[in-house]
Amino acid sequence: MKKKVLALLTSVALVATMLTACGSESAGSKGSGDLNFEIIVKSYQSSYWQAAVTGVNQKAGELGVKVNCTGPNAESDIADQVNMLNNAINNKPDGIGLAACDQDACLDSLQTAMDAGIPVVCFDSGIPNAPAGSVLSTVATDNYAAGATAADNLYAALKDTIASATAPVRVGEVNQEATSESITSRGLGFIDKFTELAKADGKSVAVIGNEYFVNNCKEAGSEADADIIIEVAVPAQTTVELCATAAATILNKDDTIGMFGSNQVAAEGILSANENLGVLGTTPGETILAAGFDAGSVIKSAIKGGTMYGAVTQSPLAMGQTTVETLYKIANGEKVSDIPTQGYWYNADNMEDASIAPNLYD
Amino acid sequence: MNKKNNVLSKFNNQKFIVLLVVIALFIFFSIMSPNFRKYTTVLSILDYSYYIILMAIGVTFPLITGGVDLSIGTGLICYSLAGGYLIVHCGWPTWAGMLVSVLFGVLIGLLNGCLVSLMNLPPFLATLCTCMITRGLGSLCSKGFGIPWPTAGTEGSWFRNIFKITVGETKYPIGFIWMILLVIVMGFVLNHTKIGRYTIAIGSNKEAAMLSGINVKFYHTMAYVISGFFAGLAAIAYSAVFATVQPGSGAGFELEAIGGAIIGGVSASGGVGSISGSLIGVFVICLLKTGLPYIGLQANWQQIITGLVLIGAVLVDILKKKKAVK
Numbered sequence: 001m002k003k004k005v006l007a008l009l010t011s012v013a014l015v016a017t018m019l020t021a022c023g024s025e026s027a028g029s030k031g032s033g034d035l036n037f038e039i040i041v042k043s044y045q046s047s048y049w050q051a052a053v054t055g056v057n058q059k060a061g062e063l064g065v066k067v068n069c070t071g072p073n074a075e076s077d078i079a080d081q082v083n084m085l086n087n088a089i090n091n092k093p094d095g096i097g098l099a100a101c102d103q104d105a106c107l108d109s110l111q112t113a114m115d116a117g118i119p120v121v122c123f124d125s126g127i128p129n130a131p132a133g134s135v136l137s138t139v140a141t142d143n144y145a146a147g148a149t150a151a152d153n154l155y156a157a158l159k160d161t162i163a164s165a166t167a168p169v170r171v172g173e174v175n176q177e178a179t180s181e182s183i184t185s186r187g188l189g190f191i192d193k194f195t196e197l198a199k200a201d202g203k204s205v206a207v208i209g210n211e212y213f214v215n216n217c218k219e220a221g222s223e224a225d226a227d228i229i230i231e232v233a234v235p236a237q238t239t240v241e242l243c244a245t246a247a248a249t250i251l252n253k254d255d256t257i258g259m260f261g262s263n264q265v266a267a268e269g270i271l272s273a274n275e276n277l278g279v280l281g282t283t284p285g286e287t288i289l290a291a292g293f294d295a296g297s298v299i300k301s302a303i304k305g306g307t308m309y310g311a312v313t314q315s316p317l318a319m320g321q322t323t324v325e326t327l328y329k330i331a332n333g334e335k336v337s338d339i340p341t342q343g344y345w346y347n348a349d350n351m352e353d354a355s356i357a358p359n360l361y362d
Numbered sequence: 363m364n365k366k367n368n369v370l371s372k373f374n375n376q377k378f379i380v381l382l383v384v385i386a387l388f389i390f391f392s393i394m395s396p397n398f399r400k401y402t403t404v405l406s407i408l409d410y411s412y413y414i415i416l417m418a419i420g421v422t423f424p425l426i427t428g429g430v431d432l433s434i435g436t437g438l439i440c441y442s443l444a445g446g447y448l449i450v451h452c453g454w455p456t457w458a459g460m461l462v463s464v465l466f467g468v469l470i471g472l473l474n475g476c477l478v479s480l481m482n483l484p485p486f487l488a489t490l491c492t493c494m495i496t497r498g499l500g501s502l503c504s505k506g507f508g509i510p511w512p513t514a515g516t517e518g519s520w521f522r523n524i525f526k527i528t529v530g531e532t533k534y535p536i537g538f539i540w541m542i543l544l545v546i547v548m549g550f551v552l553n554h555t556k557i558g559r560y561t562i563a564i565g566s567n568k569e570a571a572m573l574s575g576i577n578v579k580f581y582h583t584m585a586y587v588i589s590g591f592f593a594g595l596a597a598i599a600y601s602a603v604f605a606t607v608q609p610g611s612g613a614g615f616e617l618e619a620i621g622g623a624i625i626g627g628v629s630a631s632g633g634v635g636s637i638s639g640s641l642i643g644v645f646v647i648c649l650l651k652t653g654l655p656y657i658g659l660q661a662n663w664q665q666i667i668t669g670l671v672l673i674g675a676v677l678v679d680i681l682k683k684k685k686a687v688k
């Protein structure tokens with residue numbers, strides 16, 4: 001009996017610790033007349049989100065508003081994020097900034113937010129099917145165009161290799177998941193642009209691998225008579241080691257000439273896989289050319305060192321700032337619309353340029 | 363006659379069967395995919411197996427006591443983030459960061475041990491709680507940032523050579539030698555030292571162990587400390603192989619280690635198991651994880667097949683017990 005009581009007490013103590021830990025996080029309660037915004041990021045998994053949160057806090061400090069940033073542990077924790085969104089709505093803030101992990105999972109919550117009169121601004125990822133009027137503005141990179149930018153640059157480098165190939169060649173793509181708007185748009189943007197460019201040069205293309213991408217790209221083609229095979233891999237969870245395993249499978253094939261990782265985690269997975277394979281480089285035909293997405297110290301040093309060919313970066317800092325600014329405008333009764341932000345191609349040559357360098361966070 | 367019996371008993375040994383399965387899987391994938399039969403694939407499989415092997419060696423001890431340690435997966439990431447943060451952001455030398463990782467593991471192991479043996483929390487519940495705690499602690503330690511331990515070629519990156527050395531153009535997976543040595547050492551600890559024998563005794567019959575004068579509380583705690591220690595070592599192996607360590611990941615690693623141990627013959631109800639079995643069992647999981655994508659199966663299928671293999675292993679365990687009772 002004594003032991004049972006002791007066990008019970010320990011459990012209670014543990015739960016109490018957890019609760020106090022949670023409590024201190026949401027300490028930013030409403031002040032007198034102050035504006036209070038809830039910001040929900042996709043996760044704290046990569047420095048990309050750290051940069052976005054820094055932007056949010058900077059702007060909040062400037063405007064003198066209160067923000068409370070939360071986000072799930074991993075970008076695949078969709079249910080956790082929906083829960084956080086519902087909690088945010090219950091707190092009745094003056095506005096919510098949301099980077100949704102899943103395009104559809106938040107739809108009910110958005111309706112609730114609208115009914116409660118809470119304006120929502122989406123950032124990083126849009127929600128195309130959101131109930132009309134619930135999302136007042138979307139601050140996001142045109143991800144489809146950003147994916148196409150990667151395809152443009154990679155194709156240009158591989159053009160000669162493709163033209164002179166006597167057998168079918170393979171281009172791999174690693175996407176950390178197939179649920180968020182940003183990742184799927186980038187992945188599809190890359191596939192569609194690469195296909196378009198190849199077709200213009202008289203080559204046929206087949207898309208194989210993950211069903212979502214095969215079914216949603218413009219033209220999947222047939223593998224049997226394709227000159228270029230685009231193979232899409234999606235791991236079961238959004239972690240570097242699973243992205244690495246997925247990437248290694250494609251990198252190990254003799255006919256692979258190019259590779260695209262559609263975010264920081266996927267690009268780092270490709271680099272991890274290359275640790276053993278040593279097949280990446282910047283010489284078309286001899287090495288596999290890899291294009292990444294986003295920045296971070298690992299990707300930056302790989303591009304500088306000639307392991308990765310180049311990458312597309314966004315400006316998460318500016319995205320975070322703009323999100324808070326937009327919420328502020330809405331709270332003050334201003335009309336707002338969607339704000340597209342840009343994706344920039346960078347490689348070893350232009351990394352130091354004034355237009356690029358500020359977007360290359362660590 | 364005796365010799366013949368020995369050979370026969372080997373065939374009845376789950377470890378031996380599992381070793382045959384590993385070889386069969388390797389041959390199967392090699393035949394099915396020309397890209398699989400490459401030296402670099404073997405190198406990758408080994409690289410990605412070290413952290414799971416180390417966790418499996420450690421978790422074999424709590425499993426044999428009839429318990430489990432669910433905190434090793436998220437713990438691994440937590441220890442790695444803590445050590446890595448000190449190296450990358452505080453300028454600590456690499457060895458000090460590594461030491462912190464291991465000590466952190468021992469500390470959480472000690473906490474697990476106390477919760478289980480002194481406070482009598484069910485191991486599943488106690489380690490589930492520390493699993494959550496370490497998941498959160500990891501993010502706190504690194505202030506939410508992913509941590510890249512010193513990358514190859516930079517200052518302080520010597521620890522990457524512990525597991526893989528490059529001579530000329532070729533890379534050699536020397537980590538495998540350390541794994542074999544550790545398996546031999548821990549196999550000796552399990553079978554020929556007090557700690558090991560008492561661990562088995564606790565798992566077979568805790569009451570009897572207590573009545574025969576064994577300090578059950580101490581040795582029960584030690585099983586979890588060993589598990590934590592190896593999770594700390596696994597943190598170093600993980601950091602040495604992958605470019606970055608992300609806060610929030612790690613959930614699910616423990617299941618690969620526990621699954622490997624159970625496939626390798628550790629009884630799900632305690633009292634039986636071997637370190638070498640756990641090593642071989644882990645390779646079944648690693649081969650499936652690496653090999654299935656090569657034959658074109660998507661991620662979801664890998665998980666389903668690994669799950670089915672585990673059910674098979676547990677069924678074998680149950681059948682063996684039934685046979686023993688008869």
